[in-house]
Amino acid sequence: MDPKLLRAQIERIDTLPTIPSVLKKLLAVIENPKVSLTEVGNFIQSDPVLTSRVLKMVNSPIYGFPGRISAVQQALILLGLNVVRGLLLGVSVFEVMQKSMVGLWEHSLGCAIAARIIAKKKNISEPEEISIAGLLHDIGKVVMILRYKEEYEEVIKEAETKDLLIIEAEKSIFDITHADSGSWIAKRWNFPQSLVEIIEYHHKPSLSRSLPMQTAIVHLADLLTRSVGFGFSGDNHVPAVNPAAWELLNLSDADLRDIFDEMDDAFSEAEAFLIGDES
Numbered sequence: 001m002d003p004k005l006l007r008a009q010i011e012r013i014d015t016l017p018t019i020p021s022v023l024k025k026l027l028a029v030i031e032n033p034k035v036s037l038t039e040v041g042n043f044i045q046s047d048p049v050l051t052s053r054v055l056k057m058v059n060s061p062i063y064g065f066p067g068r069i070s071a072v073q074q075a076l077i078l079l080g081l082n083v084v085r086g087l088l089l090g091v092s093v094f095e096v097m098q099k100s101m102v103g104l105w106e107h108s109l110g111c112a113i114a115a116r117i118i119a120k121k122k123n124i125s126e127p128e129e130i131s132i133a134g135l136l137h138d139i140g141k142v143v144m145i146l147r148y149k150e151e152y153e154e155v156i157k158e159a160e161t162k163d164l165l166i167i168e169a170e171k172s173i174f175d176i177t178h179a180d181s182g183s184w185i186a187k188r189w190n191f192p193q194s195l196v197e198i199i200e201y202h203h204k205p206s207l208s209r210s211l212p213m214q215t216a217i218v219h220l221a222d223l224l225t226r227s228v229g230f231g232f233s234g235d236n237h238v239p240a241v242n243p244a245a246w247e248l249l250n251l252s253d254a255d256l257r258d259i260f261d262e263m264d265d266a267f268s269e270a271e272a273f274l275i276g277d278e279s
Contacts, residue, residue: 001174010181011188013143022050023092030085033190037076040084044072053091054084061269062112062131079128082192086132089189093142100145101156103232108135109270110230110263114221117262121255122217133198133218138233140182140199141166144174156234166234167203179203206244216245224259230267 014027029035029043044050051072058075059068069075076084090108097105115134119127145152151173159169167177183200198215201208202222208215219242225231226238251259 001176003176003180006174006176006181007184009147010143010184013146013185016146020092020095022047023096026088026092027189030088030191031189035081035085037073037081037084040081040088041072041076044088050088050091053094054087056273057087057091060273061266062109062116062135063128082195083128083132085191086136086195089139090132090135093139096142096146100149100152101141101232101234104138104141104234105231106274107225107231107233108138109274110225110228110267111135111137111218111221113266113270114224114259114263115218117259117266118217118221118224118249118251119214121251121259122213122249124214124217129194130198130214130217133195133202133214134221136182136186136195137199137202137218137222138178138182139185140178140180141234143185144170144178144181148174159234160236163236165237165239177203203239205242205248212245212248216242216248219245220249224263228260228263228267230270 014024026043029040032039044054054072054075055069057063058079063079069078079087090112094105097108112131112135116127116131119130124130141152144155155166155169155173158164158172159166162169164172167179170177179200179202183196186196186199194211194214197208197211198218201215202218205212205215205219222233223238223241226233226235
């Protein structure tokens, strides 16, 4: 497939008749580069289901706030506009994720949790922003599934039958990967360049120029989440950690033990959160 044509089709994802109505409305809000906290808050509060999901996510193990956040405006002030925009996108596509690839939503949540834990271990000043990058790192899979359902089903089938990584099967059928499509759509939706770059390079973190540490964190979070079998990203085995990213992160054995212990606790809590989502 021609990458230019693919990009043009993917960037027009909001024109699809199959796209959930709440996502269509949301895109009109988050694509506005001048959108304010008040406008985003009003949008969330106009939809009781969205309000419930946002508050549930904010109070979930993904963020680890010690107190309960009971109001949307409180969440907006604590997390900031970029984090809430990403969070909104995550909760709006979760149904698409659940229907399109079993386990993808769980994997995305797991990656968000692991990314926040690693970011805190590395003393990153905005761990919630890294967490959002973890939540949305595979957004490219969702848009490819929405736009090219049959072809992406072929990708999943090829990855399974030929024992390929999903990105290898994507490259074989589309000549691009979900990292490419994810970065295109993140740019189209006016997400910050930091998020665009992490999505684009989460499989090749050594190519990240302005955010190598943050990209390496999401890369490792993705692999650690797969390694413990939380959710399913489309791959039947875990790829090797990028050597440059591993060197940059410089985590000791004790650091890794701490990270796995925290992940274990948070993932146990997240299981209950996920069961509640399905009910």
